[in-house]
Amino acid sequence: MATASIAKRGMFARPIAPTGLWSWITTIDHKRIGALYGVTAFILFLIGGVEALLMRLQLSQAEAGVVTPEAFNQLFTMHGTTMIFLVIMPMGAAFFNFMIPLMIGARDVAFPRLNAFSYWTFLFGAILLNASFFTGSAPDVGWFAYAPLNGPGFSDTGVDYWILGLQVLGVASLAAAFNFIVTIINLRAPGMSMMKLPVFVWMTLVVSFLIILAFPVITVAITLLLFDRQFGTEFFNSAAGASPLVWQHLFWAFGHPEVYILILPAMGIVSEVLPVFSKKPLFGYTTVVLAGIIIGFMGWGVWAHHMFVTGLGPVANSAFAISTMFIAVPTGIKIFNWLGTLWGGSIRFTTSMLFSIGFILLFTIGGISGVMHSVVPSDAQQSDTYFIVAHLHYVLFGGALMGIFSGIYYWWPKMTGRMLNETLGKLHFWLWFLGMNITFFPMHFLGLDGMPRRVYTYSEGMGWDFWNAFATVGVFVLGLGLLVFLQNVWHSRKNGEAAGNDPWDARTLEWSIPSPPPHYNFAQIPHVYERDDFWHKKYAEGADGRPVRTVQGAAPSSEEHGHGHNIHMPTPSYYPILLSAGLTLIAGGLVSHISVSVIGGILALFALYSWVFEPPTAPETQTAGPAGHARDKRRGGGKR
Numbered sequence: 001m002a003t004a005s006i007a008k009r010g011m012f013a014r015p016i017a018p019t020g021l022w023s024w025i026t027t028i029d030h031k032r033i034g035a036l037y038g039v040t041a042f043i044l045f046l047i048g049g050v051e052a053l054l055m056r057l058q059l060s061q062a063e064a065g066v067v068t069p070e071a072f073n074q075l076f077t078m079h080g081t082t083m084i085f086l087v088i089m090p091m092g093a094a095f096f097n098f099m100i101p102l103m104i105g106a107r108d109v110a111f112p113r114l115n116a117f118s119y120w121t122f123l124f125g126a127i128l129l130n131a132s133f134f135t136g137s138a139p140d141v142g143w144f145a146y147a148p149l150n151g152p153g154f155s156d157t158g159v160d161y162w163i164l165g166l167q168v169l170g171v172a173s174l175a176a177a178f179n180f181i182v183t184i185i186n187l188r189a190p191g192m193s194m195m196k197l198p199v200f201v202w203m204t205l206v207v208s209f210l211i212i213l214a215f216p217v218i219t220v221a222i223t224l225l226l227f228d229r230q231f232g233t234e235f236f237n238s239a240a241g242a243s244p245l246v247w248q249h250l251f252w253a254f255g256h257p258e259v260y261i262l263i264l265p266a267m268g269i270v271s272e273v274l275p276v277f278s279k280k281p282l283f284g285y286t287t288v289v290l291a292g293i294i295i296g297f298m299g300w301g302v303w304a305h306h307m308f309v310t311g312l313g314p315v316a317n318s319a320f321a322i323s324t325m326f327i328a329v330p331t332g333i334k335i336f337n338w339l340g341t342l343w344g345g346s347i348r349f350t351t352s353m354l355f356s357i358g359f360i361l362l363f364t365i366g367g368i369s370g371v372m373h374s375v376v377p378s379d380a381q382q383s384d385t386y387f388i389v390a391h392l393h394y395v396l397f398g399g400a401l402m403g404i405f406s407g408i409y410y411w412w413p414k415m416t417g418r419m420l421n422e423t424l425g426k427l428h429f430w431l432w433f434l435g436m437n438i439t440f441f442p443m444h445f446l447g448l449d450g451m452p453r454r455v456y457t458y459s460e461g462m463g464w465d466f467w468n469a470f471a472t473v474g475v476f477v478l479g480l481g482l483l484v485f486l487q488n489v490w491h492s493r494k495n496g497e498a499a500g501n502d503p504w505d506a507r508t509l510e511w512s513i514p515s516p517p518p519h520y521n522f523a524q525i526p527h528v529y530e531r532d533d534f535w536h537k538k539y540a541e542g543a544d545g546r547p548v549r550t551v552q553g554a555a556p557s558s559e560e561h562g563h564g565h566n567i568h569m570p571t572p573s574y575y576p577i578l579l580s581a582g583l584t585l586i587a588g589g590l591v592s593h594i595s596v597s598v599i600g601g602i603l604a605l606f607a608l609y610s611w612v613f614e615p616p617t618a619p620e621t622q623t624a625g626p627a628g629h630a631r632d633k634r635r636g637g638g639k640r
């Protein structure tokens, strides 16, 4: 037993537990960390969903009394903050973690302990943010917390929780982003040049760069805000002559790149799924990759489209209108490439494929309303109305989340070794596709009819009752879809069909190894010769240009070459979680009691110090513990 062996070896001996709770707490295996990210983000998705449900119930009819106005403000703030930072981003991170090393033929990420640190810091940051509910003062200023209402004198400690929670979460995102950049650049299998990378890996690389460039901006903004709130500085205080618009510039200089941080992983997933279920290579691989990179650059030049109604003047407004219209071009290019991939393919309408096609349809609707906002006079009408709420849900729910679920259905067999049920899956898709449109499409009408966003109620004569009630019905359809998904997961765990290595006849390296992959991933690191290398190992081009299977029976597996003996993997460690806990306590102490910060500081220092002096691999003598995979240590490479 894990704990027993710890007792025998003393408190600070290396953890070697192969199973049980301890093994999860000390794990540095990218697959387990990916699973932790996924499960945690899913639980937070349920919390964010309940917040949404409460808001929709409150708005389902005029003058309803489900929640108080104060509670309503907290609900939309926490809902937005949760969905963006605690659901979509970490679900992306779950796939980065689980899939990237498998897709590039690596045994782990470059810095396995840093990876564990990212996850724990994310988890503790999420807890810190949500702890504000228990103090009775959750953040209530909207997910963008506009000045001057974010300043001292407003919302008790709510905004402080928001600031400190985001600081902690920012550390998690930055650590993960650096890790993935180094992993993708340095740990690719021999022969896998950059232009042979799967598109999902490319999009992860672009997103990681966006994170390391965008998060410092918000870090600075919220640090200044913290100083305003706690130490009497006046960076955003209009009464003292500062411009509160500076906050908006800083926030959106981060905020717009952030929306691409949210959508690019989904675009990457869709670019993996469509070729597999169309039995064709991705149409225009180079263009799709380039369009992703161009979006990454252009995303920095459009932020003031969130500020058209703040009186920036005609020059700035025109410049940002034009740049915003232009950013739709690389986005449109991708859409045509996806359609080109479908064109003439032998299409299999699996659940994953349906979610990808749903993504294209719904994301396009959101993209079009986005371009409508770029027209300044029409945005003056739409700004701060339900029309914006419609837009952002088409891109975030219809886009990012549908893409993520396409990935869940696609990679589930690889991650768990078991298939999900396709009938339940399709039912889930249709309920979500319908429910999403029922909930969010009428918001276009409400917005154009003048219903402002972020109002906790409206009076009867406004004519908004019907579509509001309609939208609330949609939430129940979405909820039903979610239950079907949960049932599917449950069913798969108990009776799911075994997946085998390659259930979809897929193209990329992760499908060449067993499902779930062994802890060392590849018994032998593959040598890559082509883009979609695994596909080329299975198929040759026939005389008519159609693929002809060259390998009969089961797909070739690197497992055939050995059983992973003598592979040295990094050893689990206590210090990532301890350092995360220390950091979060420092932050938490600032909103509760300073002694908590002191304890956190000591813990963080201890963890950091010990981490630095901990060799990445335990000496063999220490690891002669329980039998099993935990004994096989790493190949060289990662050090931290």
Ligand code: HEM
Pocket: 144, 259, 260, 262, 263, 305, 306, 307, 324, 325, 327, 328, 331, 366, 367, 368, 369, 370, 371, 373, 374, 379, 382, 383, 384, 388, 391, 392, 395, 396, 399, 400
């Ligand atoms: C074709 C691409 C897009 C264009 C042209 C576009 C344009 C715009 C514009 C002009 C606004 C500001 C509207 C206003 O506040 O008056 C806006 C808001 C927003 N967009 Fe987009 N957008 C695009 C894609 C996306 C994507 C991919 C996402 C996220 C995945 C996204 C998320 C949002 C969010 C969250 C807001 C609202 C922010 C808020 O006020 O709370 N957009 N979009």
Ligand SMILES: [Cu+2]
Pocket: 255, 256, 259, 302, 303, 305, 306
């Ligand atoms: Cu924007």
